Amino acid sequence: MIKVIHTLISILAIVFFLEACAQKKEQKMIYLSENYEKFPYDIYEPNKKFEMKDELREISALTYYSENSVLCVNDEKGVIYKYNHKKKEVTKKYEFDHPGDYEGIELIDSIVYVLRSDGKVFKVENFKDKKKINSVKRSTHLNAGNDTEGLGYDPNTNALLVACKGSPAHSKKYHGKRAIYEFSIEKNELSKTPKYLIDQDQIRKILEFDAYSRFSVQLMENINPSQGDITFQPSAVAVHPITKNLYVLGSVGKILVVLNPAGEIQAIVKLKRKIFRQPEGICFAPDGTMYISNEGRGQKANILKYRFKQ
Template sequence: MPCLKKVKLLLLLLFIVVFIACSQNKKNKQTCFLSEKYTHFPYRINQPSRTYVLSVELREISGLTYKGDHKLLCVNDEQGSIFEYDTQNRKITQRIKFAKKGDFEAVELVGDKAVALRSDGKLYFIEDLSHSKSESIKVKTGLGDKNDTEGLAYDVSNHTLLIACKGLAHNDSAYMDKRAIYRYSIKDSSLSQYPDILIDQGELETILNLDPYTKFSNKLLKGGNPSKGNLTFQPSALAIHPISRNIYVLGSVGKLLLVLSPQGELLAVNRLKHKIFPQPEGICFTPDGTLFISTEGKMMSGKIYQFDYKPNTKN
């Protein structure tokens, strides 16, 4: 009985902390932060210009990339398949089976081939996108389950892949409370020894003006698991803007969209409305800068949102 009372007391304390944190954050919540070097955010991120409601196969959509000709390539959490989605006709037009079931989190187009990322750090290179079934080559990157890899972006300038880790940034304790983006060389089949880009959770807490209650609840909720770390922000997808070359990093945990310079400097932080983005896990661009973000449906349908590119014409 004493143990049961302690558990109940802990749960009550946790509820109070989270409730106070949520109440505090509703007051004077800053929806967008822009650095001095970045004075204009080119999207109305909580006002999509178009919404695509997905069928049941993509309820748990976890990644997407732009193929061309109004087509998006998508993956979900459970199946080793790529789904081609036509935004003009608003339907799935092709399904390509490339592997057994697995926790696939992202897909990227590299030339006329595709690469899928699994949460344990493995990459699947898919050669043929023209048939319903395709052979794939599985490659170990050196990242693993503790890193919880979720984001993938192709950097055409140097033929490399950026891989974002939702979990452990590095075994070195100096990387505690950081979020890591590694660079993988396709040519050399090698991963950077250390993160190419680091996202500082403390910097985000300062920008978002998080109160002590929220910080404390984050520490309680992570349950002592070092791979979870600080829950202020956990990357779930990333993409490189085709015009500015800035890196857009999406976070389902934290409900944030970050903009980083190509060198990793934090330029912007955008809060995402939970009502629109219950679980955002995919992001990509068209060559003209049109932005697509996908969100899992949870108990409802998955969705893809389209955002028109609005550059600053004054500059």
């Protein structure tokens, strides 16, 4: 009898130990700087999940449209999709250009801006009227080698933010960094130098300091070594409407980096693969509600909705 009791105690001790380790690991999935008290979303528990039909299996970006709708693009067609998450379906389609690798979208007032991976920015006016729709393409000094994938809007400067998944510049000046440029809406041009630079070494040091990382598995799957440093490659960017922090999403590396307006890292969130199959888009509602889109990768794409915890 005593032996049985000892065995039960040992089993319970092991169970408690494993649970404690699991909780410890879960806590370490989110790094916070000293000045950043708490990440304001339950990132591993979305409040809603909306599955996309085949036409948006390659959803590559989204932007807030209304309380029940977002605008999306995929990386194959020059079409803007209006997705109603209350009806759970695409309710409108607006063709603005030829097929291409479209990776970013932003709605500012009544004008839609779309980013292509070769650095070109499309200004789409009257997008809701097929007869009056007007799409103007603007070239920048960035190209396919920079692999521009993220497009956000900063209302404080009235400028678009263009994040490079690939090379940060045309020279080795920003080697080891990831670059985010500023596109002035008023001047209709891209800044010559990056507005923000994210240091890959700093991210690695933070994650190593964390001591709990599954990067080795995450990074070696379906990654082309020619893309260079694969610690973090931005796929989407958005400015939080309340905190004014910059959220930079990386499908490669499976992390979400939060910067303050000065460009300092406030948080790094490791994204679980079972939830974030291929995160390519991020946007916010005015009340801070966050939406993250995942491409399908052989399955159904989805949009995840998160309530903001102030």
